[in-house]
Amino acid sequence: MIRVGVTGAAGRMGRTVIETAGDREDVTVVFAVDATDEETVAGTPVHEPDDIGALLATHEPDAIVDFSVPKATVAFAEACAAAGVPLVTGTTGFEDDQLDALEGASEDVAVLKAANFARGIQALLSTVHAAAEALPGYDVELTETHHNGKQDAPSGTANTLLDALAEERDFEETYGREGMQPREAGEVGVHVRRAGDVRGEHELMFAGNDEVVTLTHRAEDRGVFAAGAIDAAVWIAGRDPGFYTFGDVIEG
Ligand code: NAD
Numbered sequence: 302m303i304r305v306g307v308t309g310a311a312g313r314m315g316r317t318v319i320e321t322a323g324d325r326e327d328v329t330v331v332f333a334v335d336a337t338d339e340e341t342v343a344g345t346p347v348h349e350p351d352d353i354g355a356l357l358a359t360h361e362p363d364a365i366v367d368f369s370v371p372k373a374t375v376a377f378a379e380a381c382a383a384a385g386v387p388l389v390t391g392t393t394g395f396e397d398d399q400l401d402a403l404e405g406a407s408e409d410v411a412v413l414k415a416a417n418f419a420r421g422i423q424a425l426l427s428t429v430h431a432a433a434e435a436l437p438g439y440d441v442e443l444t445e446t447h448h449n450g451k452q453d454a455p456s457g458t459a460n461t462l463l464d465a466l467a468e469e470r471d472f473e474e475t476y477g478r479e480g481m482q483p484r485e486a487g488e489v490g491v492h493v494r495r496a497g498d499v500r501g502e503h504e505l506m507f508a509g510n511d512e513v514v515t516l517t518h519r520a521e522d523r524g525v526f527a528a529g530a531i532d533a534a535v536w537i538a539g540r541d542p543g544f545y546t547f548g549d550v551i552e553g
Pocket residue numbers: 308309310311312313314315334335336337350368369370372373390391392393394415416417418419526
């Protein structure tokens with residue numbers, strides 16, 4: 302059984318991680334951290350972010366599981382690097398300098414960052430490569446939908462899908478269209494919807510040659526992300542320093 306600390310614990314995802322961990326036998330949550338007034342989350346006491354160094358030293362967890370905000374994730378990564386505790390983060394929306402800071406921390410400790418901990422997204426990524434290779438010249442459009450509380454747009458997963466496509470072809474992204482804006486050759490339209498409590502939907506459309514292929518993933522419960530993040534924590538415990546992805550976990 303591995304011992305984890307959860308940061309961003311009072312959020313939609315952090316709470317789900319604690320609840321999911323409670324149902325598993327391979328992990329136990331030893332502390333929770335959040336910038337919230339809530340004193341407990343799912344029965345676990347919540348500590349302030351400034352306490353992270355002392356918590357890492359006292360509890361010596363095998364890993365941290367983080368779903369918070371980019372600035373906080375960077376601070377947690379630096380604390381983990383100093384304490385020698387691996388970090389798994391699902392936070393999205395990092396600026397380039399924040400990504401540099403995470404990579405800097407990964408020189409001292411194992412850091413795993415994934416925009417999406419659903420296993421189906423890993424399968425989708427492989428399919429994107431296959432479709433782009435088999436359908437050269439087809440127009441591609443990407444649409445993603447998330448709940449109305451999501452901060453960053455487009456989603457980290459949308460950017461990961463675009464990165465996968467960019468390995469197969471050159472294109473320019475166009476974010477939404479308005480007014481007289483016909484489609485340019487070689488562009489990929491990116492469309493973002495925010496509504497209700499949608500957990501996360503991504504659709505990549507390939508259209509051409511009088512046919513349409515759509516690759517779609519829909520997360521139906523936040524538990525799918527929590528389970529993947531906990532699997533990543535189990536995988537990263539005891540790993541050498543380095544910057545890892547969820548694909549590394551799936552490949553074993
Ligand atoms: P949320 O807003 O519900 O939760 C974020 C939590 O972080 C809040 O409780 C907030 O109080 C806390 N927080 C803010 N500043 C903090 C600080 N300085 N220290 C500690 N905690 C702090 O958001 P959410 O829906 O839980 O999502 C969190 C992140 O995870 C987002 O970036 C989201 O895009 C991402 N996400 C990733 C995946 C994935 O599979 N990788 C899945 C869902 C969401």
